Amino acid sequence: MAGRLEGKVAIITGSGQGIGRGIARRYAREGARLVIAEWKQHRAERVCGELAELGAEAIPVPTDISDRGDVGRMVEEAVKHFGTVDILVNNAQTFTPNVPFEEKTEEMWWVSLVTGPMATFRAMQAVYPVMKQAGEGRIVCFASLNGEVGQRLTVDYNASKEAIRSIVKTAAREWGPDGILVNAIAPGAASPVYEAWAARQPEMAAANLKTKPIQRMGDPEEDIGGVALFLASDDSRYLTGHTLFVDGGAWLGPSRERVKDDPETWKRPDRFRNASFD
Ligand SMILES: NC(=O)c1ccc[n+]([C@@H]2O[C@H](COP(=O)([O-])OP(=O)(O)OC[C@H]3O[C@@H](n4cnc5c(N)ncnc54)[C@H](O)[C@@H]3O)[C@@H](O)[C@H]2O)c1
Numbered sequence: 539m540a541g542r543l544e545g546k547v548a549i550i551t552g553s554g555q556g557i558g559r560g561i562a563r564r565y566a567r568e569g570a571r572l573v574i575a576e577w578k579q580h581r582a583e584r585v586c587g588e589l590a591e592l593g594a595e596a597i598p599v600p601t602d603i604s605d606r607g608d609v610g611r612m613v614e615e616a617v618k619h620f621g622t623v624d625i626l627v628n629n630a631q632t633f634t635p636n637v638p639f640e641e642k643t644e645e646m647w648w649v650s651l652v653t654g655p656m657a658t659f660r661a662m663q664a665v666y667p668v669m670k671q672a673g674e675g676r677i678v679c680f681a682s683l684n685g686e687v688g689q690r691l692t693v694d695y696n697a698s699k700e701a702i703r704s705i706v707k708t709a710a711r712e713w714g715p716d717g718i719l720v721n722a723i724a725p726g727a728a729s730p731v732y733e734a735w736a737a738r739q740p741e742m743a744a745a746n747l748k749t750k751p752i753q754r755m756g757d758p759e760e761d762i763g764g765v766a767l768f769l770a771s772d773d774s775r776y777l778t779g780h781t782l783f784v785d786g787g788a789w790l791g792p793s794r795e796r797v798k799d800d801p802e803t804w805k806r807p808d809r810f811r812n813a814s815f816d
Contacts, residue, residue, distance in 0.1 A: 541569025542771045547620040549573040549612060551603050551661065552630025554581025556729030557680075559588075560758025561627055561766045566594030568767060570625070573616045575601040577630075603630045603657035604649070613664040622672060625770045626665045628658040628679045631698070633731065636691040647694045654698030658705055662720075666713070674717040676770045679706050681724040681781050683789055699724075703781050710779030719778040721769050725762045726785030728755035752786035 548565050552558040554576035562572050566589045574589075574596055576582040582598035589596040597619055601612045616623050632653040634646035658679050669675025684692050685699035703722055710720040732755065736743035747753050756762050765784045768774050783789035 541567065542767065542773075543625070544569035546570045546624040546770070547573070547616060547622055548625035548627060548770065549575055549616050549623055549661075549665070550627040550629055551575045551601065551612075551657070553627075554578050554585055556731060557725055557727050557758045557762050558627070558629040559585050560727070560729075560760075560763045561629065562589060562596070563592065563759045564763030564767050565625075565770065566592045566596065568771075570594065570770075571620050572596040573612065573620075573623075574598045575603070575612045575630070577602040603661070604632065604652045606660055609657060609660045610664050612661070613668070617668060623665050623668050623675070624672070625676045625678070626661060627766060627770075628661055628677070628702075630657065631680065631695075634694055638691060639693050642694055650694035650698040651701070654695070655701035655705055658702050662705070662709060666718070669718045670713075670716045672717075675713075675719070676774075677706075677709065677718065677720040678766055678769045679703075679720070679722040681706075681722040683724050683726070683783060683785055686724065686783075686789065687791070706781065707779045714778055719769075719774065721774070721778060722781040723762065723765055723769070724781055724783045724785065724789070726750070726756050726788055727758045727762050729758055746788075749792060750786035750788045751790065754786065756784060756786060 543565055548570045550558050550562050550572065553562045553574045562574060562585060566572060572589060572594060574582045574585050576598065577600065579600055582600065586596045586598050599612050599615045601608045603609060613623060630653065632649050634649050662677060679702050681703045682699040685696040689696060706720050706722045713720065762784055765782055
């Protein structure tokens with residue numbers, strides 16, 4: 539049986555490990571051809587080796603997404619090697635230290651903004667003519683619940699991720715008529731960067747899991763990759779401009795505590811004259 543992405547060409551930034559690697563593996567299993575755009579050469583080559591074992595064609599393209607020239611070359615290499623680009627996954631982001639608002643430096647801001655919204659914007663501009671000419675294209679960007687809720691200690695990252703959501707909505711509106719669909723994923727996944735954070739602060743990691751109705755971290759390939767596959771496949775052809783929170787329900791926030799009612803109370807008329815209903 540043909541895969542759901544049979545023959546499609548996908549560029550995935552930051553696909554040398556973590557969520558990007560998981561998406562690359564998932565797309566490979568569905569027949570896609572892949573560009574592994576990653577600044578750590580050894581990671582890119584390792585992933586290309588894994589993808590070859592899955593029977594997929596994949597090329598490593600050394601890319602620092604903070605570099606405008608690299609981003610342009612990433613798309614050029616994809617077109618040169620595979621002839622087109624059907625799917626762009628803007629996954630890479632360089633992280634800065636978690637420190638209070640007042641200690642954030644301008645350098646940290648620039649790293650977050652240049653590798654977040656600026657890289658996403660540049661990659662989208664670079665790929666646009668190819669997708670427009672083809673009359674179709676899929677773009678998947680990466681946001682974060684941190685931005686949505688104003689998480690402490692990551693103000694630069696939060697701002698960069700909310701800017702990406704704004705780019706997604708604007709491009710969805712402008713490029714929908716060209717057949718280009720643009721959506722975002724705000725993930726929660728056990729990637730190496732998450733595992734390192736959780737190992738440094740196990741209590742916080744345990745508390746983090748408790749915020750999720752589905753009380754585990756997502757798997758990069760099966761859980762995040764599955765939704766990234768949906769966003770790249772024909773099944774999502776009427777969906778654009780969204781952010782999907784793929785985080786086990788953490789986006790719902792903590793539930794407000796309630797005392798369980800006696801099931802019989804609803805039968806009492808005075809139940810409905812409760813002060814909170816007045
Ligand atoms: N893991 C989570 O729970 C989580 C939560 C919210 C958002 N995200 C987002 O998901 C995406 C992937 O995160 P992850 O957890 O897999 O991270 P990760 O650090 O495990 O993997 C990121 C990959 O991107 C590469 N990379 C970093 N900077 C780069 C650059 N300038 N140029 C090219 N490659 C670069 C890294 O080398 C690495 O291979 C990011 O956009 C992140 O903000 C992740």
